[in-house]
Amino acid sequence: MYTTNPTQYGFVYRSTPDHYLDKLPVVRWLARIPAIESAMRASIGFVRPPYGAEDAADFYIDEASYGTEVLTRTSLAGVTTITQTGITFDSTSYHLFEVRLDPTQALFYLNGSFVSQHTTNLPTSPTSVGFFLESDSDPVVIYVDALEDYSY
Secondary structure, three states: OEEOOOOOEEEEEEEOHHHOOOOOEEEEEEEEOOOOOOOOEEEEEEEOOOOOOOOEEEEEEEHHHHOOEEEEEEEEOOEEEEEEEEEEOOOOOOEEEEEEEEOOEEEEEEOOEEEEEEOOOOOOOOOEEEEEEEOOOOOOEEEEEEEEEEEO
């Protein structure tokens, strides 16, 4: 379990530049966020410290802008592509978040089902495997049961 303090960011990163782009990286997280707090933002996938917004390919939740809808996002040098999936985030269960990234596309799977594909604003420099959580007022908690990153 990871907890952030109010109005602060919480991060967990593992650097993965050794298998970025020259191979085809995949990250899979089995995670649960027990509650979507007011003005909360969360990111799970390939992210770049410190805030995850630049050079990313990730699942994204932005409560203030999109409520509890699960989004997919790619970002390169501050230019972002967001796909609204139409899926409402279920905070009662663990979910398997999977992002597959190669030089031409990012594929997003939730609980083993294909969610979306991005072909624009793909990261071109090394990123990290990680997540970040942010809330304006309340501590944010995430439970991570498993993390797997590999290349195919």
